[in-house]
Amino acid sequence: MVVTKNASCGCCGAWVERMRANGFRVEVHDVDNLDLIKTRLGIPAGKGSCHTAEIGGYFVEGHVPAADIKRLLAERPAAKGLVLPGMPLGSPGMEVPDGSAQPYTVELIGQQGEATTFAQH
Template sequence: MSVHRHPSCGCCGGWVEHMRHAGFSVRVNNVQDVMAPKQRLGVPASQASCHTTEVGGYVVEGHVPASDILKLLRDKPRARGLVLPGMPLGSPGMEAPDGSAQAYTVQLLGLDGSLRDFSHHPARTGKPQPTR
């Protein structure tokens, strides 16, 4: 997998580590213009996040969990890839210290630019952290 990201983005580094932990071989391409890979790969501006990935002939935009990418590569749908716009709290690389997460939906980006739900990730309530 090849990840295009800005060198100063810390959450992208967390996502890369999530991918490596899931068994992916990751090549990081630090770029100043993060929009160029998105445009080249057909990611709609409305679906943009902080990093863009190429894997197995697909594009993956944003903090998509490894389990969704593995399902994409296993099922091989006729599509451009997966998108998760923004940076949802609790998604890989955007983990909260208390484990809380907002609900988010990863979408399948069709060859024609259409979007349809691919996977849903529920909200989680964090555990209170002990005070010192």
């Protein structure tokens, strides 16, 4: 997995550590402008987050749980990747000490940029 993020983002580092703890080998690249990579990969407007990963020919945008990424790689749908817009409280890398969490939906982005529900947490 290759992750591109801003150097100063702490939650991105926490997400990377969650991915490593789940068995992913992660290479990290810090950049000043994430828009270039998001455009290259075809991440739809409004679906962005604070870091972008590439794995197995897919993109993974934001704080997507490792189990969802593993499912994506096992099922290999005809799609561009997964997105979790924003930074939902309780998602991987966005945990808080009291265990609070917001419900969130991971979306699958199809070849034409259409979004469908992939997983709900």
